[in-house]
Amino acid sequence: MKPIISHxxxxxxxxxxxxxxxxxxTKEMGQLQxxxxxxARVEESEIAESIIRLNSYFEVKDQASGKTLQLRLVLPKQANLAEQKLSILSPLGxxxxGFGEGMVVDWVLPGGPKKLEIIKVVNTPLEAKV
Structure with missing residues (x-):
């Protein structure tokens, strides 16, 4: 499974x-690289609305615990977990x-290996983002 990222x-x-x-x-920066x-790098217009990218709102479920998180993926300077804004440099980010709704991502997070199901992704037009 290969992530899809806009240029x-x-x-x-x-x-x-x-x-x-x-x-x-950090280790995460190496993993992100x-x-x-x-x-797969594509034009912004070619990415499905269901793919997580910068400024996406998403809902993800830990398949083992059933716990669901609702977050927005942002640059580090905008990150604030109290506002549900997750840094792209975080392990979860x-x-x-680059992955989308319905996909299950296997990843080792600080709490151990996880199977994360992407439940929902919402991408809003850039001008609507605050």
Whole structure:
């Protein structure tokens, strides 16, 4: 299963990683770089509305626990879990970018290996995002 990333998101995330001082680079950044490298890169207009990308709202379910999370995937400076805004550099953000509704993603998170089912994805037009 290969993630799908828009050229615009690829450039934004790649620049974020490259601009990060090496002293601040994390394991997740390396994993994100691998995801970017393996991703199918397409034009924004070619990505289905059901694919998680930057600024997507999504609902994901841990298949083992049944716990459901509703979050928005954002750049690190916008991240705020109290507002349900998840950084692209977080383990969960790295795991889910580029995947879509109905998919089950296997990923090792800090709490251990997880099977995460993407229940719903909502992408709003850029001008509607605050």
């Amino acid at each position: 615009q998101d690829y450039k934004t995330i790649y620049s974020l990683i490259q601009d990060m001082p090496s002293s601040q680079r 691998q995801e970017l490298d393996s991703a 790295v795991a889910l970018i």
